[in-house]
Amino acid sequence: MLPSDFAELEPYSDWILGSERERYAKRLASGMADMQAFYDAAFPLLDRATTHLDTFPLDDLPEPERNLMLLMFSLVMVSFPIEVWKQPRVPDSGAAYLDVIAEPQV
Amino acid sequence: MPHFSKPEAGSWTEQYPELGTSPVNYEDSIDPAYYEAEREAIFKRTWLNVGRVEQVPKPGHYFTKELAAAGTSLIIVRGRDQQVRAFHNVCRHRGNKLVWNDFPGEEVKGTCRQFTCKYHAWRYDLTGKLTFVQQEGEFFDLDKDDYGLKEVACDIWEGFVFVNLDPQQGLREYLGDMAKGLEGYPFHEMTDVFTYKAEVGSNWKLFIDAFAEFYHAPVLHQKQATKEEAEKLLGYGFEALHYELHSPHSMISSWGGMAPPKDPSMVKPIERELRSGLFGPWDRPDIAGLDPLPAGVNPARHRSWGTDSFVLFPNFMLLLWAPGWYLTYHYWPTAVDKHLFEANLYFVPAKTARERLAQELTAVTFKEYALQDGNTLEATQTMLKGRYVTDFPLNDQEILLRHLHKVVRDYVKEHADAAE
Numbered sequence: 001m002l003p004s005d006f007a008e009l010e011p012y013s014d015w016i017l018g019s020e021r022e023r024y025a026k027r028l029a030s031g032m033a034d035m036q037a038f039y040d041a042a043f044p045l046l047d048r049a050t051t052h053l054d055t056f057p058l059d060d061l062p063e064p065e066r067n068l069m070l071l072m073f074s075l076v077m078v079s080f081p082i083e084v085w086k087q088p089r090v091p092d093s094g095a096a097y098l099d100v101i102a103e104p105q106v
Numbered sequence: 107m108p109h110f111s112k113p114e115a116g117s118w119t120e121q122y123p124e125l126g127t128s129p130v131n132y133e134d135s136i137d138p139a140y141y142e143a144e145r146e147a148i149f150k151r152t153w154l155n156v157g158r159v160e161q162v163p164k165p166g167h168y169f170t171k172e173l174a175a176a177g178t179s180l181i182i183v184r185g186r187d188q189q190v191r192a193f194h195n196v197c198r199h200r201g202n203k204l205v206w207n208d209f210p211g212e213e214v215k216g217t218c219r220q221f222t223c224k225y226h227a228w229r230y231d232l233t234g235k236l237t238f239v240q241q242e243g244e245f246f247d248l249d250k251d252d253y254g255l256k257e258v259a260c261d262i263w264e265g266f267v268f269v270n271l272d273p274q275q276g277l278r279e280y281l282g283d284m285a286k287g288l289e290g291y292p293f294h295e296m297t298d299v300f301t302y303k304a305e306v307g308s309n310w311k312l313f314i315d316a317f318a319e320f321y322h323a324p325v326l327h328q329k330q331a332t333k334e335e336a337e338k339l340l341g342y343g344f345e346a347l348h349y350e351l352h353s354p355h356s357m358i359s360s361w362g363g364m365a366p367p368k369d370p371s372m373v374k375p376i377e378r379e380l381r382s383g384l385f386g387p388w389d390r391p392d393i394a395g396l397d398p399l400p401a402g403v404n405p406a407r408h409r410s411w412g413t414d415s416f417v418l419f420p421n422f423m424l425l426l427w428a429p430g431w432y433l434t435y436h437y438w439p440t441a442v443d444k445h446l447f448e449a450n451l452y453f454v455p456a457k458t459a460r461e462r463l464a465q466e467l468t469a470v471t472f473k474e475y476a477l478q479d480g481n482t483l484e485a486t487q488t489m490l491k492g493r494y495v496t497d498f499p500l501n502d503q504e505i506l507l508r509h510l511h512k513v514v515r516d517y518v519k520e521h522a523d524a525a526e
Contacts, residue, residue, distance in 0.1 A: 020300075020469075046379050053459030061459075069459055076466050079376035080474050084329065090474050091329060096481035098447075098473050102301035104455070106462065 002071070003052065003064045006045060012038045015074035016067045020100040023077040028088050035078045035088070042075045061106060069106050110345045110361075110408075117502045118349045125508050129497035134511060134518075135309035136491045141442035144514060147521030148420050149175035152354075153261075153268040153280045155422040155436065156182060160265070160297050161215065162190055166232060169215035170195055170205050174446075175310075175439040176271055180258060181205050181221070185232040192260035192269045193234050197223040198253040204230070221255075230255050265293050284352035284416065287402015288426075292395030296431060296452040300469045302476070303448050308483035310421060310437040310445040311510060316479050317435060318417055318506035320344045320360055326478055335372045348406035349505050354419035354513040356506045359404060362412010365429045380464050384471045385412055386429035387464035391454035396430045404428075417506055419513060430454065431465075433472070443487050449476065 001013050015038060017023045027035070049072055056065050081088050115121040134140050156171040161182075168183035179195035181204065197204045202225040207214050220237065221230045229238035234255035239248065259270040261277040263285065268277050278286075306313060316322070324339040331339060348359040365385035370378050381388040390396060403426055404411040416424040423435040431453045438446040451469055456462035489495075500508045 043375070043379075046376075050380075050460045050463060056459075058456060058459055058462060069462075072459075072463055073466050076376060076380070076463065076470050079374065079467075080470070083374045083376060084474075090477045092326075092481060093477035094481045096304070096306075096477050096484075098302045098304045098449075098476050098480065100300060100469075100473075101303050102299060103469070104298040104300070104453075104462070104465070 001064065001067045003068055005052065006049060006068055009042060009045065009068075009071060012041060012071065013067070016070045017074060018070060020073075020077075020103055023074050024100075026074070027077050027081060030078075030088060032081065032087065035081055039075065039078050039082045042071065043079075046072060046075060058106070066106060109342065110347055112502075118346075119502050119505045119508065122351055122505075122509070125505070125512060129499045130508055130511055131497050132490050132511075133496065134514060135311055135487070136442065136493070138442045140518070141309075141439070143518045143522065144439070145175050145177070147517045148514065149173070149439070150177075151270070151272045151274060151521070152420055152517075153270045153273070153277050154420070155266050155268050155418065155434075156180065156192075157267045158265055158293075159190065159262060159267060160294075160299075161267075164217075166217045166219055167215075168205070168218065170213050171269075172211065172213055173438070178271070179203065180269060181255070182260070182267060182269070183232055187233075190260060190262060190267060191232075191234065192258040192267075193255035194258060196256070197225065197228055198236065198255065199223065199226055199228050199239075204255070264289060264291065281418065282352050282355060284350065284355050284357060284402060285418065287405070288400055288416070288424075289402075290395060290400045291403060291426065291432075292393055293432065293452070295391075295393045295395070295454050298453045298455045298465070300451040300465075300472075301448070302450075302473065303446065304480060305440075306445055306447045306480055306483055307443060308445065308487040309443055310439040311514065312483050312486055313435075313437050313445065313447055313480070314417065314421070314423065314510055315504075315507045316483065317423060318356075318358065318415065318510065319504045320346070320358070321501065321503040322479075326482070327475055332372060332374065344503060346503060347404075347408045347411060350405060351505075351509050353509070354517070355417060356509050357405075357414055357416045358506055359406055359408070359414045360412055361408070361410040362428055365412070365427075376467060380460075380467045382464035382467040384468065384475060386427045386431050386468050387453075387461065388429060389461075389464070390430040391461075393430070393454055417510065419510075431468075443491070447480065 049068055113121045119125055161169050162184040165184050165186045171180045181193045181195045184190050195204050203210050204221055204223055227240045231237050234257055236250040236253045259273045261268055321344050328336040346358050346360050350357050362385045366388040367373050377383040413427045421437045425433045433451045436448040453465045
C-alpha cells in the first residue's frame with residue numbers, strides 16, 4: 001500500500017485513513033501501547049517521507065504516496081497522546097467534542 | 107512585574123470609563139427572558155457574518171444558514187449577475203422550507219439553476235423571482251411578481267458575506283474603523299479551510315468570553331507545553347500587547363513567540379520536525395499583502411506580535427496570526443443555555459506535502475486546545491444557573507468580556523426603551 005522505501009510501515013497500514021474524523025476515532029479507540037509502537041516506527045521516517053512526497057505534485061499523488069501522506073496525518077494525530085497527554089483523550093475535555101466537517105483533501 | 111506597557115489611564119479598562127471596574131453580573135447568560143430580548147434586540151437587527159464568497163464562487167452556487175436566534179433559515183446564492191443575495195428559506199405558497207436535503211434542520215450547499223419547492227414544485231430563479239406555479243390556473247388572481255422569495259439585506263466586506271434582517275445602518279458603517287483597518291489583508295489567498303462544529307451547552311457569550319481573553323492560557327493549557335516552558339509561562343501570567351474598543355466591536359493584540367520558537371527545545375518533537383504548532387506553520391506563505399500588514403493588524407506595531415483577535419459584534423471572531431493564516435469563530439445561539447460553535451481555519455493552499463503536513467499539525471493542535479476551552483463552559487453554565495454567586499470580578503486582561511456584556515446590555519436596553 002506504501003511506496004517500497006517505506007515498506008517497514010506496512011504493519012501500520014490500518015492508520016491509513018482518509019479523514020480527520022476516522023483518524024480521531026481510531027486514536028480514541030486505540031491503546032497507548034499500540035499508538036506508541038506506531039509513533040516509534042513512523043516518527044523517525046517523517047522527514048524522509050516528507051522529502052519523498054515533495055518530489056510529487058501535491059494535487060496528484062500516486063496511490064502509494066497518498067497512503068503515505070495519510071499515514072503521516074495519523075502520526076500527527078497520535079503525536080499529542082504520545083508526546084503530551086500520555087492518554088488518548090485530551091485531559092479535562094470530558095464529553096466535549098469538536099467535529100471536523102470539512103478539510104483540504106489530498 | 108509588568109512586561110508590556112499599559113495606557114496612561116493606568117489600565118486598559120480605565121481608558122474606557124463607561125466600562126467601570128466593578129464585578130459583572132452574569133444574569134444575562136442564564137435568564138430565558140433575557141435571551142428572548144437578545145434575539146429581538148441583537149440577532150434580528152445587526153449584521154451577521156454567514157460565510158465567505160469562496161462558498162459561492164459561481165452563479166448558481168448556494169448554501170443555507172440556520173439562524174435559530176433570529177427564527178429563520180436563509181438561502182445565500184450568487185446570481186447570474188454575480189451578485190450574492192440572501193433570502194428567507196421559505197416557499198411563498200404555503201410556507202414549506204424551500205431548500206433542504208433529508209433533514210430540514212441541517213444546513214446544505216450546492217449548485218442549481220433555480221430553486222424548486224419539494225412540495226408543489228413552485229420555482230424561483232436565482233434572484234428570488236417566482237417563475238413557475240404548478241397548475242397556475244387554479245389560483246385566484248395570482249400575480250407571480252407578488253410572490254418572489256422574501257429577500258434579506260446582504261453585503262460583502264473583504265470577502266465575508268454578511269446578512270441583516272432589519273438593518274439600522276449599512277455594513278461598512280456598522281463594522282466601523284476597526285474593520286476598516288483590516289482591509290487589504292489577503293483573505294482571498296487563504297482558501298484551504300478546516301471547518302469544525304460542535305453544540306455547546308452554554309450561553310453563546312460564555313464561549314466568546316473564553317476566547318476573548320488569554321489570562322486562562324498559561325493555566326488551563328499548561329499541559330500542552332513542555333514542563334519547563336509551562337512553568338515559565340505560568341510565572342509570567344498573561345499580558346496583552348494592546349487592546350482597542352470600537353463599540354460594539356473590540357480587539358486584543360497578543361504576543362506569540364512560538365512560530366518559530368527562540369529555542370527549539372521549548373516545543374514538542376513533532377513541532378520541531380514539521381516546523382509548525384498552535385500559532386501556525388513557522389514558514390510564511392509566499393504571497394503579497396503580509397508585509398507590511400494593514401494598519402489595523404498588530405496596531406501597536408510590536409516586535410513580539412503573534413496574533414490579533416477581533417470580536418465583531420455580536421457573534422463573529424476573526425483571528426489573524428503572524429505566520430500568515432487566519433481563523434474565524436462563530437457562536438450561533440439556539441437557547442439561553444445552548445449554542446452551535448463553528449470554527450474555520452484558513453490557509454494559503456499548500457503547494458507541497460511539507461506545507462500540508464505543517465497545516466495538519468496546526469489544525470490538530472487547534473482542536474486539542476479548543477476541546478479544553480469548550481469543556482469548561484457547560485459546568486460554568488450549570489453553576490451560574492444556581493445563582494448562588496451572581497457577580498464576578500473581571501480583571502484588566504478581561505476587558506473584552508466586560509465590554510461584550512455591556513454592549514449586549516446596551517442593545518437590549520435601547521431596544522426595550524424604543525418599544526415603550
